[in-house]
Amino acid sequence: xxxxxxxxxxIVGTSVIPDEAIPxxxxxxxxxxxxKLPGMYHVAFLRSQHAHxxxxxxxxxxxxxxxxxxxxxxxxxxxxxxxxxxxMPNRFSGGESVQHWLAVEKVxxxxxxxxxxxxxxxxxxxxxxxxxxxxxxxxxxxxxxxLGEKDGAxxxxxxxxxxxxxxxxxQRGDVDEKFKSADLVVKRRFKIGRKQALCLEGRGCVAGYRxxxxxxxxxxxxxxxxxxxxxxxxxxxxxxTDIRVIIPHTGGGFGQKASIYPEEFVCxxxxxxxxxxxxxxxxxxxxxxxxxxxxxxxxELSLAANSDGRILALSSDVWVDVGAYSTYLWSAGxxxxxTAGLMPGPYRIDALRYCTRGVATNKTPTGPYRAxxxxxxxxxxxxxxxxxxRKLELDPAEVxxxxxxxxDAMPYRNANxxxxxxxxxxxxxxxxxxxxxxxAQRAEQRAAPLNGKLRGVGVACFAELTGLxxxxxxxxxxxxxxxxxxxxxxxxxxxxxxxAAALPSQGQRIMTxxxxxxxxxxxxxxxxxxxxxxxxxxxxxxxxxxxxRTAVLGSGATIKASRELRQRILTMAAFVLQExxxxxxxxxxxxxxxxxxxxxxxxxxxxKSFFSAKDIPQELNQGFEVTAFYDPKFGSFxxxxxxxxxxxxxxxxxxxxxxxxAAEDVGTVINPAVVEGQIIGGIAQGVGEALLEELVYDExxxxxxxxxxxxxxxxxxxxxxxxxxxxxxPSAALGGFKGCGEGSIIGALSAIACxxxxxLNLKGGDIYDFPASPERVLxxxxxxxxEPMD
Amino acid sequence: MAxxxxxxxxxxxxxxxxxxxxxxxxxxxxxxxxxxxxxHIGCEHGxxxxxxxxxxxxxxxxxxxxxxxxxxxxxxxxxxxxxxDGTRHPMQQMFLENFALQCGYCTPGMLVTxxxxxxxxxNPSELEVREALSGNICxxxxxxxIIDAVLEAAQQGNAAWTDWSTRSQER
Numbered sequence: 001x002x003x004x005x006x007x008x009x010x011i012v013g014t015s016v017i018p019d020e021a022i023p024x025x026x027x028x029x030x031x032x033x034x035x036k037l038p039g040m041y042h043v044a045f046l047r048s049q050h051a052h053x054x055x056x057x058x059x060x061x062x063x064x065x066x067x068x069x070x071x072x073x074x075x076x077x078x079x080x081x082x083x084x085x086x087x088m089p090n091r092f093s094g095g096e097s098v099q100h101w102l103a104v105e106k107v108x109x110x111x112x113x114x115x116x117x118x119x120x121x122x123x124x125x126x127x128x129x130x131x132x133x134x135x136x137x138x139x140x141x142x143x144x145x146x147l148g149e150k151d152g153a154x155x156x157x158x159x160x161x162x163x164x165x166x167x168x169x170x171q172r173g174d175v176d177e178k179f180k181s182a183d184l185v186v187k188r189r190f191k192i193g194r195k196q197a198l199c200l201e202g203r204g205c206v207a208g209y210r211x212x213x214x215x216x217x218x219x220x221x222x223x224x225x226x227x228x229x230x231x232x233x234x235x236x237x238x239x240x241t242d243i244r245v246i247i248p249h250t251g252g253g254f255g256q257k258a259s260i261y262p263e264e265f266v267c268x269x270x271x272x273x274x275x276x277x278x279x280x281x282x283x284x285x286x287x288x289x290x291x292x293x294x295x296x297x298x299x300e301l302s303l304a305a306n307s308d309g310r311i312l313a314l315s316s317d318v319w320v321d322v323g324a325y326s327t328y329l330w331s332a333g334x335x336x337x338x339t340a341g342l343m344p345g346p347y348r349i350d351a352l353r354y355c356t357r358g359v360a361t362n363k364t365p366t367g368p369y370r371a372x373x374x375x376x377x378x379x380x381x382x383x384x385x386x387x388x389x390r391k392l393e394l395d396p397a398e399v400x401x402x403x404x405x406x407x408d409a410m411p412y413r414n415a416n417x418x419x420x421x422x423x424x425x426x427x428x429x430x431x432x433x434x435x436x437x438x439x440a441q442r443a444e445q446r447a448a449p450l451n452g453k454l455r456g457v458g459v460a461c462f463a464e465l466t467g468l469x470x471x472x473x474x475x476x477x478x479x480x481x482x483x484x485x486x487x488x489x490x491x492x493x494x495x496x497x498x499x500a501a502a503l504p505s506q507g508q509r510i511m512t513x514x515x516x517x518x519x520x521x522x523x524x525x526x527x528x529x530x531x532x533x534x535x536x537x538x539x540x541x542x543x544x545x546x547x548x549r550t551a552v553l554g555s556g557a558t559i560k561a562s563r564e565l566r567q568r569i570l571t572m573a574a575f576v577l578q579e580x581x582x583x584x585x586x587x588x589x590x591x592x593x594x595x596x597x598x599x600x601x602x603x604x605x606x607x608k609s610f611f612s613a614k615d616i617p618q619e620l621n622q623g624f625e626v627t628a629f630y631d632p633k634f635g636s637f638x639x640x641x642x643x644x645x646x647x648x649x650x651x652x653x654x655x656x657x658x659x660x661x662a663a664e665d666v667g668t669v670i671n672p673a674v675v676e677g678q679i680i681g682g683i684a685q686g687v688g689e690a691l692l693e694e695l696v697y698d699e700x701x702x703x704x705x706x707x708x709x710x711x712x713x714x715x716x717x718x719x720x721x722x723x724x725x726x727x728x729x730p731s732a733a734l735g736g737f738k739g740c741g742e743g744s745i746i747g748a749l750s751a752i753a754c755x756x757x758x759x760l761n762l763k764g765g766d767i768y769d770f771p772a773s774p775e776r777v778l779x780x781x782x783x784x785x786x787e788p789m790d
Numbered sequence: 791m792a793x794x795x796x797x798x799x800x801x802x803x804x805x806x807x808x809x810x811x812x813x814x815x816x817x818x819x820x821x822x823x824x825x826x827x828x829x830h831i832g833c834e835h836g837x838x839x840x841x842x843x844x845x846x847x848x849x850x851x852x853x854x855x856x857x858x859x860x861x862x863x864x865x866x867x868x869x870x871x872x873x874x875d876g877t878r879h880p881m882q883q884m885f886l887e888n889f890a891l892q893c894g895y896c897t898p899g900m901l902v903t904x905x906x907x908x909x910x911x912x913n914p915s916e917l918e919v920r921e922a923l924s925g926n927i928c929x930x931x932x933x934x935x936i937i938d939a940v941l942e943a944a945q946q947g948n949a950a951w952t953d954w955s956t957r958s959q960e961r
Binding site for chain 1: 811813821826827828829830831832833834835837838840867868869871872878882885886887889891892893894895896897898901916919920921923924925926927928929930931932933934935936937
């Protein structure tokens with residue numbers, strides 16, 4: 001049967017051109033800011049100019065008097081009407097912190113919203129913000145987590161002693177003994193700057209009042225429609241069935257649009273109270289201060305090893321500057337807990353100890369961003385492994401090879417309690433080295449410096465836990481275990497199949513992937529399958545798109561639902577064609593007997609099922625709509641090994657990436673060209689993380705990088721051509737899929753950082769702070785004295 | 791100075807006469823007054839390139855251009871790239887076939903910039919393509935697929951580019 005079933009061309013594994021890209025390429029995309037409703041008002045927010053201050057007074061009178069202004073809302077007016085954000089309970093929480101949607105007594109970061117102004121147009125709303133007079137009583141600020149955790153430091157939240165929003169200590173294995181008995185111990189420090197996702201489209205929403213049958217309809221640029229609906233209901237004290245959340249085309253997410261923020265909730269409240277639709281669209285300056293930041297870590301780590309390069313134990317101390325609030329939904333634990341907890345990555349490490357802290361400061365809150373925690377975890381360890389290799393005079397790739405979890409040792413439970421299975425760490429490294437002509441590159445590097453530049457080669461391996469099921473928490477320490485999602489497949493009366501899911505795409509072509517999977521499972525033509533993915537009124541329940549989960553959970557649910565639907569179709573077809581079910585198959589959207597003697601199209605089947613139901617026994621016509629949930633239970637490890645080659649100009653400190661090879665294991669591939677785009681796009685963001693992107697604050701907590709002229713993201717000139725290769729192995733999840741949206745940024749930061757460090761080591765220098773700006777590179781070369789630890 | 795001013799502007803071959811606030815950007819004019827929302831706003835300070843349009847035959851940042859500056863001008867936006875029969879512009883087709891867009895937010899500016907490049911230089915090298923597009927930020931793709939799309943479009947070359955510029959100007 002299985003042969004017959006797949007006798008049509010397999011569509012999974014084919015780079016089909018996604019229909020969903022057509023409106024985008026033709027200028028017909030419908031993004032949030034493109035939505036206009038009749039009678040719609042516009043909202044602008046007045047934001048704090050101070051990093052930490054008591055609010056003495058807010059005088060809104062002049063703003064209210066401005067022609068065109070409808071309402072000026074303050075935080076006090078919201079008290080008792082809506083529920084503020086209380087930090088999500090976390091096992092490792094340092095205390096509860098409360099974030100009002102509009103600041104009430106205190107402001108805690110520059111950019112925190114204080115007032116919302118509603119006006120007939122956005123320009124008037126912004127004019128009115130300028131007319132509001134806020135009296136600030138400045139308080140001492142915290143801008144450094146290592147100072148902020150000290151006794152006596154100013155407190156950001158009175159409830160959180162030492163400004164700990166998160167703190168966790170962990171040990172497994174006999175770490176002390178291994179450090180004592182090892183042949184050598186290597187230490188290093190690592191710093192990574194604060195950055196942000198920088199979606200090209202900022203956040204925003206349109207809140208509609210009594211659109212269709214819903215009291216509140218929220219169009220929102222976001223990744224998690226049902227989660228938004230749930231929390232809107234809770235905080236606005238409504239029934240969630242009165243709320244509809246719709247996600248229009250979204251101009252980038254990368255995790256920044258997976259958190260819950262005050263502004264959209266304020267807009268929902270305004271639409272309900274004004275009984276009019278309102279719109280707010282974040283401008284770029286707002287985006288730089290009011291959408292979550294990421295990273296901003298300082299790490300001290302050490303490893304114990306034998307003289308053959310085998311790592312025996314790993315110990316780390318992690319400080320994360322998590323900003324002023326525990327980002328709603330995910331808590332402040334994302335970066336601190338994942339950085340320390342996932343540091344062992346793809347390596348066999350049997351003894352692990354860490355202490356990690358998320359310290360509140362007077363900066364914008366940090367939240368999830370592509371590959372949360374793992375880039376700095378991997379990068380700090382990869383740089384430490386390079387230091388180990390130098391001490392032992394071994395090749396850095398060889399040291400990695402000796403420590404990677406080999407396939408024949410799997411399943412392998414590491415010291416962080418994660419089980420590695422169905423993943424190709426060693427094959428990825430072997431492939432990357434072969435494709436990079438690694439040994440030749442090393443020989444060339446030793447031979448002679450070119451044009452006065454310093455040539456560096458960096459090798460990095462990583463593991464990326466994707467597609468988490470219910471037994472592995474996405475937000476460590478929190479109650480959130482979103483490891484389950486649903487997909488509905490429905491054969492419409494004309495024979496078109498609709499695949500519906502609450503899995504919005506920000507460019508991942510998720511629904512094209514779901515269509516490809518349904519096509520193979522059902523034996524349908526791809527062009528006969530359509531999709532809906534962005535609307536709580538039409539999609540079954542799901543958590544949304546984040547954590548490299550969608551290809552795994554969405555596909556699994558699509559497979560389950562399609563198999564059940566196929567069974568229903570064949571059961572009814574057996575009656576219609578008067579044949580045994582076993583003699584039937586579906587090929588190219590037509591049900592036929594295996595001997596091809598009888599056929600009936602799916603369109604005819606659907607029409608009969610719906611319009612001629614009286615002719616068919618009820619038990620044989622169960623309806624051609626199936627919803628299935630899928631929970632992969634565990635996560636699926638994806639992997640990669642990257643080799644970056646850089647030229648460092650010792651005069652200017654400028655780093656140029658001259659060659660970049662990536663070998664990845666992303667499991668069974670659904671649409672190769674889409675996957676390639678995800679991986680290369682992640683590497684590009686890693687180029688930014690390694691060399692360019694940093695959000696800078698001064699000692700008063702004032703942001704210095706609030707435009708794209710100050711905050712540098714890679715252009716087409718900084719991102720090299722990526723040579724991408726695959727060493728895929730299927731996961732244990734249904735279909736063998738793994739997530740691929742995030743992992744490559746881990747390899748990119750690590751490989752580029754290692755390459756720069758490698759180059760500087762040619763001159764006895766090194767680098768500890770990233771991004772590797774020209775200034776830091778020159779520092780690393782000794783132009784400005786630095787204090788290396790090892 | 792008057793708060794409003796009348797302008798006459800030809801967009802994608804159609805002429806509009808409108809009275810607009812003098813502080814209105816060309817981007818907001820196109821989007822809010824003409825409902826041509828294909829032009830996207832990414833930074834409103836001229837860096838990201840998402841709002842790039844064709845103004846009198848050259849690319850311009852519509853977020854840094856005031857609507858009143860476009861008085862008497864000819865503007866082409868992404869909505870004007872398709873042929874009258876709806877056929878995609880060859881550059882649009884190349885972007886689609888090369889998977890050169892993910893979220894699609896930068897795409898309108900990328901397309902217009904790429905078309906201008908091939909008008910000026912029908913056979914660019916990869917580096918020349920990268921330089922020409924370096925003022926347009928794409929946060930999703932890593933640029934590679936976009937570069938490949940433009941190089942392939944150049945290869946297919948022929949008269950498509952000149953055709954497009956004259957046709958769209960006159961339409």
